Amino acid sequence: MLEMRKPISIGEAVQRIMDWKRTGQTERISINDSYGRFLSEDLIATSDVPHFTRAPYDGFAVRSIDSQEAGLNNPVEFEVIDHIGAGQTTSKVLGEKQAVRIMTGAMMPEGADAVMMLELVKTSERDGKNYMTIKRKIKKGENVSFRAEDAKQGEVLVKKGTLINPGIQAMLATFGYGEVPVAKKPIVGLYATGTELLDVNDPLVPGKIRNSNSYMIAAQIERAGGEVNYFGTLPDDFDTCFDAIRNALAKVDMLVTTGGVSVGDFDYLPAIYEKLGAEVLFNKVAMRPGSVTTVAQFEGKLLFGLSGNPSACYVGFELFTRPVIRTMLCSNKPHLRKERAVLDTDFPKANPFARFVRSTTFFQDGRLMATPSGLDKSNIVMSLAGANSLMILPGGTRGFEAGREVDVLLLEDQEGSEWPW
Ligand SMILES: Nc1nc2c(c(=O)[nH]1)N[C@H]1C(S)=C(S)[C@@H](COP(=O)(O)OP(=O)(O)OC[C@H]3O[C@@H](n4cnc5c(N)ncnc54)[C@H](O)[C@@H]3O)O[C@H]1N2
Numbered sequence: 001m002l003e004m005r006k007p008i009s010i011g012e013a014v015q016r017i018m019d020w021k022r023t024g025q026t027e028r029i030s031i032n033d034s035y036g037r038f039l040s041e042d043l044i045a046t047s048d049v050p051h052f053t054r055a056p057y058d059g060f061a062v063r064s065i066d067s068q069e070a071g072l073n074n075p076v077e078f079e080v081i082d083h084i085g086a087g088q089t090t091s092k093v094l095g096e097k098q099a100v101r102i103m104t105g106a107m108m109p110e111g112a113d114a115v116m117m118l119e120l121v122k123t124s125e126r127d128g129k130n131y132m133t134i135k136r137k138i139k140k141g142e143n144v145s146f147r148a149e150d151a152k153q154g155e156v157l158v159k160k161g162t163l164i165n166p167g168i169q170a171m172l173a174t175f176g177y178g179e180v181p182v183a184k185k186p187i188v189g190l191y192a193t194g195t196e197l198l199d200v201n202d203p204l205v206p207g208k209i210r211n212s213n214s215y216m217i218a219a220q221i222e223r224a225g226g227e228v229n230y231f232g233t234l235p236d237d238f239d240t241c242f243d244a245i246r247n248a249l250a251k252v253d254m255l256v257t258t259g260g261v262s263v264g265d266f267d268y269l270p271a272i273y274e275k276l277g278a279e280v281l282f283n284k285v286a287m288r289p290g291s292v293t294t295v296a297q298f299e300g301k302l303l304f305g306l307s308g309n310p311s312a313c314y315v316g317f318e319l320f321t322r323p324v325i326r327t328m329l330c331s332n333k334p335h336l337r338k339e340r341a342v343l344d345t346d347f348p349k350a351n352p353f354a355r356f357v358r359s360t361t362f363f364q365d366g367r368l369m370a371t372p373s374g375l376d377k378s379n380i381v382m383s384l385a386g387a388n389s390l391m392i393l394p395g396g397t398r399g400f401e402a403g404r405e406v407d408v409l410l411l412e413d414q415e416g417s418e419w420p421w
């Protein structure tokens with residue numbers, strides 16, 4: 001008689017896995033390679049930005065007090081005592097009715113507290129000296145970019161665990177981080193099991209299919225921020241699979257397999273875990289697809305036995321493997337971000353278990369909408385292409401009507417969620 005598996009809730013399954021999660025390690029890499037990596041330390045301002053007070057416009061640095069009498073009918077003349085561009089400084093100190101011709105980005109001269117834009121002045125020359133005239137007042141601090149207005153030295157600007165985007169690249173350069181502390185990418189081993197699997201270049205033959213899961217999961221690992229160590233495919237043969245899995249474990253931080261976890265005669269993963277002496281955290285989850293997802297730990301390393309069915313495999317990875325990878329990337333929001341969306345079409349299928357429907361979410365009139373991205377069966381590949389989210393339809397329901405609000409997990413988001421269930 002076949003062993004009956006006891007399904008546990010998704011929240012419980014995630015919790016059991018997260019109890020075995022490991023924290024990330026730091027490595028220092030060149031700023032040239034840091035885009036798309038995750039900060040492993042808080043990004044701290046190493047100086048004020050700007051670190052000197054400067055002109056934000058091309059114009060004349062003046063003492064605002066000297067402009068107070070200026071008006072349409074009362075031009076005030078300044079003597080221009082120097083001329084500087086960005087990158088240059090002047091040693092001149094402004095005296096009464098003196099100005100320095102200054103370009104955007106140049107350091108303000110001592111004594112100056114405002115900049116009159118070029119467009120608002122008239123220039124002239126007399127006896128070899130330069131002058132400029134204004135016909136309006138200027139306030140103290142007007143058109144000045146003050147020291148530290150952008151950032152203050154010592155300030156924490158970005159928290160560790162954040163994905164480095166183009167803006168963060170700019171910050172890193174601003175603060176002189178030629179080497180950037182980033183989280184080491186966890187190495188995720190990957191094996192696809194199944195005697196039926198053909199290589200991508202093989203011609204189709206009866207009874208066999210091309211291995212698509214390897215390519216899909218490898219991409220999911222990379223999207224999550226991990227590094228793939230792809231070991232290839234394995235036939236449904238106990239000894240071959242056992243040896244391969246045992247050997248692979250030494251080379252990775254965690255191991256993902258696809259296929260062979262259900263109750264079939266050639267589903268060897270459960271017996272492999274047993275022979276290995278691995279602790280099975282669960283082998284059935286109250287969800288569809290992916291109910292057969294089995295996760296074990298061996299010497300502190302997690303083994304993710306994902307389903308062979310493509311959609312089930314996909315969902316199992318996103319719910320269970322991704323948060324472990326993101327935790328190792330120093331994120332404290334490692335789970336998929338959850339949002340509310342409006343169901344765009346009827347979903348008449350009954351749900352004994354919670355269902356994760358591969359969906360397309362999109363904005364319409366300012367509202368987030370969700371619609372299934374294809375056929376909702378666990379052996380389906382094609383619905384995955386258009387899926388940018390997983391719609392969560394709770395178990396024990398008889399289907400849903402368009403217009404209803406549902407939860408969606410966003411697959412392409414980088415913000416994440418602390419704990420979605
Ligand atoms: N008697 C029962 N049968 C099944 C049960 C059950 O509870 N009792 N569960 C069903 C569910 S639900 C799922 S999901 C599948 C899970 O099967 P396995 O994880 O054991 O995976 P396989 O049997 O190896 O393969 C299933 C399916 O997926 C195809 N496959 C496998 N690997 C790949 C790959 N790399 N690329 C593309 N497609 C792949 C494989 O050919 C099979 O069609 O079990 C149900 N059965």
Ligand code: MOO
Pocket residue numbers: 287288289290291292293307309311312378
């Ligand atoms: O695990 Mo199966 O995918 O529930 O369909």
Ligand SMILES: [Mg+2]
Pocket residue numbers: 259260261262263264267308
């Ligand atoms: Mg099977």
